Amino acid sequence: MNATVRTGGCLCGAVRYSVRGEPVHVGRCHCADCRKESGSAFTVYAQWPVDACEITGEVSSYAGRGFCGRCGSRLLDPVDPDDPLIEIRIGSLDQAPFDLTPQDEVWVKRREKWIAPVEGAAQHDENR
Ligand SMILES: [Zn+2]
Ligand SMILES: [Zn+2]
Numbered sequence: 001m002n003a004t005v006r007t008g009g010c011l012c013g014a015v016r017y018s019v020r021g022e023p024v025h026v027g028r029c030h031c032a033d034c035r036k037e038s039g040s041a042f043t044v045y046a047q048w049p050v051d052a053c054e055i056t057g058e059v060s061s062y063a064g065r066g067f068c069g070r071c072g073s074r075l076l077d078p079v080d081p082d083d084p085l086i087e088i089r090i091g092s093l094d095q096a097p098f099d100l101t102p103q104d105e106v107w108v109k110r111r112e113k114w115i116a117p118v119e120g121a122a123q124h125d126e127n128r
Pocket of ligand 2: 107
């Protein structure tokens with residue numbers, strides 16, 4: 001059986017990646033750091049096993065947050081050797097919509113009033 005392969009990358013194309021199989025977790029976060037790093041009101045991310053992910057190109061990082069040093073697109077969190085999972089900002093996937101639905105929503109207390117909760121997602125006032 002062939003696993004689903006999804007591809008993604010930054011806006012300028014200098015960094016590309018692929019992820020194989022379904023993510024082990026999908027979440028949406030409204031925290032203050034996610035707002036700053038994304039320039040948006042929330043982030044949507046998913047985690048895959050490290051060995052399911054392949055990356056080409058150079059990922060720059062700041063405080064554990066990986067991005068393209070050329071165009072600035074936020075992409076993924078560079079992993080340490082013992083990390084089992086890699087976290088990816090799934091707005092960087094090529095497929096739009098990406099058809100992955102958050103199971104958890106965190107830092108709900110910072111969610112804008114005009115943003116509806118994700119139907120069926122566990123709601124957490126702060127971290128889960
Ligand atoms: Zn780029
Ligand atoms: Zn956050």
